[in-house]
Amino acid sequence: MTAAPLENAEFRRLVETHRQRLYRLAIDLTGDHDEAQDLLQEVFVRAWRGLDAFRGEADAATWLRRITVNTFLNTRRSARLELVRLESDGSAPEPAAPEPARDPADARRIQEAIARALDGLSPGERTAFVLRHYQELAVLEVARAMGVAEGTAKSLLFRATHKLAGRLAHLQTETLS
Numbered sequence: 001m002t003a004a005p006l007e008n009a010e011f012r013r014l015v016e017t018h019r020q021r022l023y024r025l026a027i028d029l030t031g032d033h034d035e036a037q038d039l040l041q042e043v044f045v046r047a048w049r050g051l052d053a054f055r056g057e058a059d060a061a062t063w064l065r066r067i068t069v070n071t072f073l074n075t076r077r078s079a080r081l082e083l084v085r086l087e088s089d090g091s092a093p094e095p096a097a098p099e100p101a102r103d104p105a106d107a108r109r110i111q112e113a114i115a116r117a118l119d120g121l122s123p124g125e126r127t128a129f130v131l132r133h134y135q136e137l138a139v140l141e142v143a144r145a146m147g148v149a150e151g152t153a154k155s156l157l158f159r160a161t162h163k164l165a166g167r168l169a170h171l172q173t174e175t176l177s
């Protein structure tokens with residue numbers, strides 16, 4: 001499929017306009033620069049392919065955010081299926097236990113603990129949490145971005161928050177010591 005030159009220029013502007021915001025979302029979702037770059041590349045490929053279907057009824061930022069979230073969730077589902085296949089063979093490595101934060105004043109250690117805690121969430125929980133707390137979307141916007149009902153988004157946020165609170169409680173205990 002080749003696009004007209006005007007469409008190429010418009011798409012280039014769309015990419016340039018939204019690249020940084022989508023990269024921040026991708027890094028928040030994946031927790032890794034290389035994975036975020038790969039995710040972003042796939043997002044723009046999907047956006048290019050779906051350009052004809054974009055009717056302009058939604059804001060371009062909303063449309064691209066939705067593609068990013070869906071691509072992330074699909075990637076995680078595929079990775080989880082692959083892990084299940086590996087585990088059934090008995091060849092999957094044991095996950096490493098998270099290293100406790102020894103110095104709560106050290107911001108880097110705390111960030112690493114948060115990243116590990118986020119890694120322990122399901123893809124849906126992580127996505128809902130990132131959209132709500134890192135991207136600062138309202139719950140209804142989180143639901144729309146994820147393509148789920150508002151109640152489902154609230155449930156995902158509730159579970160994510162409780163899991164994170166449990167996994168990060170040691171930081172508060174260490175800070176008080």
